Amino acid sequence: MSEPLVVVDGVSRDYPGAGQVVHALRDVSFTAGHGELVAVRGRSGAGKTTLLNLVGGLDRPTAGRIRVAGRDVTAGAERDLLALRRDTVGFVFQSFGLIPILSAAENVGLPLRLTKVPAAERDQRVAVLLELVGLGGHARQRPYEMSGGQQQRVAVARALAHDPALLIADEPTGQLDSETGQAVMDLLRALVRARGMTALVATHDPTMMRVADRVLTLRDGHLVDEPVPV
Numbered sequence: 001m002s003e004p005l006v007v008v009d010g011v012s013r014d015y016p017g018a019g020q021v022v023h024a025l026r027d028v029s030f031t032a033g034h035g036e037l038v039a040v041r042g043r044s045g046a047g048k049t050t051l052l053n054l055v056g057g058l059d060r061p062t063a064g065r066i067r068v069a070g071r072d073v074t075a076g077a078e079r080d081l082l083a084l085r086r087d088t089v090g091f092v093f094q095s096f097g098l099i100p101i102l103s104a105a106e107n108v109g110l111p112l113r114l115t116k117v118p119a120a121e122r123d124q125r126v127a128v129l130l131e132l133v134g135l136g137g138h139a140r141q142r143p144y145e146m147s148g149g150q151q152q153r154v155a156v157a158r159a160l161a162h163d164p165a166l167l168i169a170d171e172p173t174g175q176l177d178s179e180t181g182q183a184v185m186d187l188l189r190a191l192v193r194a195r196g197m198t199a200l201v202a203t204h205d206p207t208m209m210r211v212a213d214r215v216l217t218l219r220d221g222h223l224v225d226e227p228v229p230v
C-alpha cells in the first residue's frame with residue numbers, strides 16, 4: 001500500500017515574537033490516510049491554524065517534514081507549493097472567503113477559471129457542485145443574499161471544484177449556529193465518504209468530533225493523548 005495521503009513528521013513552527021519566540025507547534029507527527037476525516041481540536045492558540053496552514057502549503061515549518069500526496073510540502077520551491085494548492089488541496093475557512101460581487105456559481109467556478117477549464121465544462125461542473133451541496137436553485141445569488149450556512153456551502157463547493165485529494169477546513173462552523181453548523185458537518189462527512197477525500201478539520205465543535213474518524217488534540221503546540229468527550 002502506498003504511503004498515507006498526509007505524513008507529518010517531527011514538525012515544529014516558531015514565530016519570532018516581541019522579545020521571545022512563540023513555539024506554535026512542537027515536534028508534531030501524525031498521518032492521515034486516504035478517505036479519512038481527521039478533526040484537530042485544542043484551545044485558542046493551541047496551534048490548529050498553524051498546523052493546517054503548514055499541511056496545506058500556505059506556510060513552512062521551522063523543523064520537520066510534511067508530505068501530501070507523495071509531495072514534500074516543506075522542501076519544494078514556491079511554485080511547487082502553488083501547484084500543490086492548485087491541484088491537491090481545497091480550503092474552507094471560518095469566514096467563508098467568498099467574493100461578494102460574484103454569484104454563487106461564479107465563486108464556485110473561480111478555481112476552474114484559474115486552471116483554464118473550458119467554459120462549457122466549467123459551467124457543468126459548477127452546476128453539479130451546487131447540486132451536491134444542496135444549492136442547485138441558488139446559483140445566481142450573491143453571498144450577501146444568502147444565509148451563513150448557505151455561504152459556507154458555496155465555500156465547500158468551491159473547495160471541491162478542482163477535485164482535491166485533501167480538504168482543509170479551519171473552524172468551518174465557527175460562525176454558524178449549532179443547527180446550521182451540524183448541517184455543514186454532515187455535508188463534509190458525506191462528501192469525504194462519497195469522494196474518498198481526506199479531510200483535516202480544525203474545530204471546537206463537539207459535533208465534528210463525533211463524526212470524525214479520528215480526533216487529534218493540540219495543547220500548547222504539542223499533540224497530546226486525551227479522551228474525546230462524548
Ligand SMILES: Nc1ncnc2c1ncn2[C@@H]1O[C@H](COP(=O)(O)OP(=O)(O)OP(=O)(O)O)[C@@H](O)[C@H]1O
Pocket residue numbers: 015016017022023024042043044045046047048049050051
Ligand atoms: N503570524 C504569527 N506571528 C506570531 N505568532 C503567531 C502567528 N500566527 C500564530 N501565532 C501564535 O502561534 C500560536 C498558535 O496560533 P494558531 O493560530 O495556530 O492557534 P489556533 O489553535 O488556531 O487558535 P484559534 O482557535 O484561536 O484559531 C499562538 O500563540 C499565536 O499567537
